[in-house]
Structure formats: C-alpha cells, structure tokens
Amino acid sequence: MLSRPTVVVLAAGKGSRFTGSAHKLEQSLGDLSVLGSTLRSAIESHLPVVVVVTQALATSASRIVAARDVVVVPQELAALGMGHSIAAGIAARADAPGWLLLPGDMPMVKPATLLAVAAALEQHPVAYAQYQGRRGHPVGFAAELYSELMMLSGDEGARRIIARYPAVGVDVDDPGVLLDLDTEADLVAMRALHEATRARPGAAGNG
Numbered sequence: 265m266l267s268r269p270t271v272v273v274l275a276a277g278k279g280s281r282f283t284g285s286a287h288k289l290e291q292s293l294g295d296l297s298v299l300g301s302t303l304r305s306a307i308e309s310h311l312p313v314v315v316v317v318t319q320a321l322a323t324s325a326s327r328i329v330a331a332r333d334v335v336v337v338p339q340e341l342a343a344l345g346m347g348h349s350i351a352a353g354i355a356a357r358a359d360a361p362g363w364l365l366l367p368g369d370m371p372m373v374k375p376a377t378l379l380a381v382a383a384a385l386e387q388h389p390v391a392y393a394q395y396q397g398r399r400g401h402p403v404g405f406a407a408e409l410y411s412e413l414m415m416l417s418g419d420e421g422a423r424r425i426i427a428r429y430p431a432v433g434v435d436v437d438d439p440g441v442l443l444d445l446d447t448e449a450d451l452v453a454m455r456a457l458h459e460a461t462r463a464r465p466g467a468a469g470n471g
Contacts, residue, residue, distance in 0.1 A: 309382075
C-alpha cells in the first residue's frame with residue numbers, strides 16, 4: 265500500500281466559461297501554464313500525484329509528471345461531468361490510503377496546505393481545506409470511502425459523500441484554496457496574485 269494519500273489533480277473539464285482562444289489550463293502563469301503550476305505545487309508537497317486529463321491536455325501534463333501518472337479519460341465521458349474523472353483518478357491509485365481532490369485550475373494552493381489536509385485523513389474519513397471559515401480545496405477522502413468514490417459518474421461530484429460522512433475543516437493560511445479559474449477576469453487576478461506571491465521573501469513553492 266502507498267504510505268501517503270495521493271493528490272488527484274482533476275483537469276478533464278471543458279472550461280466552457282473561459283472565453284480565451286486556448287483552454288484555460290493552458291494559459292500562462294509565471295513560467296508554466298495554469299495546469300503546470302497546479303501540478304508543480306502538488307509535486308512540491310512530496311505526496312504522490314496523478315492527473316486526470318482528456319487527450320487534448322495529455323502532452324502538457326506529461327511535461328510535468330511522468331507518463332504513468334497521467335490518466336486520460338475520453339472526451340465524451342469527461343463532458344458529462346466530474347464524477348467519471350474522480351473515479352478514474354481514484355482507480356489509478358486504488359492502493360493509496362486516501363486521496364486529495366484538487367481541481368487543475370487552482371494553482372495557488374500551497375504544498376503545505378495539501379500536507380495539512382493529508383494529515384487530517386489519518387483521523388477523519390473526509391477533510392477539506394478552509395480559509396477564514398470558507399470551505400475550499402483540496403478535499404480529502406480516506407481509503408474506507410473507495411467504493412463510494414468509484415461509483416461516482418456524470419455530473420455527480422463528491423458533495424453527496426461529504427454530506428454523508430463526518431468531515432473536518434482544516435484551517436490554513438492559504439487564500440489559494442478559494443481561488444479557481446473560470447473567466448478571463450479570474451486569470452488576470454490570478455496572475456497578479458501569483459506575481460505578488462513569488463516576489464515575497466521565502467515565497468518559493470507557493471505555486
């Protein structure tokens with residue numbers, strides 16, 4: 265069995281609200297793409313990482329993580345919603361002691377945040393990051409919920425599972441847990457925050 269929870273980066277969505285010429289996850293953010301930045305933060309946590317993509321983003325993902333850690337789902341299934349992507353990522357690391365679900369469009373989540381949520385799974389079946397009382401990502405699930413996670417499909421995310429089991433919020437000093445990329449305005453704001461974060465002393469590894 266893998267000794268630590270696996271970070272499952274979910275990057276198979278259409279990103280239909282983003283109106284730019286390229287997919288939102290391929291937009292630049294510092295020296296990497298948005299997806300690349302999310303993956304870099306996940307890797308810097310030193311937790312195992314797997315990324316779920318459609319074929320269109322498989323090459324981009326493979327530049328950051330090993331090919332064995334890239335799970336490609338058919339576009340037609342990904343288009344139905346996040347459920348299939350979650351199940352595909354869980355299945356790829358079925359022997360893990362837990363999984364942290366991290367959307368690919370959340371590159372500002374700090375590696376330390378991932379570690380904090382992973383640690384909470386040692387005592388709780390469900391854990392999630394929260395900043396100033398607001399629930400964010402990642403959301404973590406212990407291995408005991410494997411069967412229920414594998415049953416997810418279509419537009420059914422993990423909210424039903426979160427509602428059924430005791431979930432603990434992990435307070436983190438990380439506003440990135442609330443910041444996702446849906447629109448071009450989000451991208452402008454994210455780039456500004458990224459530059460400000462990287463410019464701070466000791467900010468290396470903040471994504």
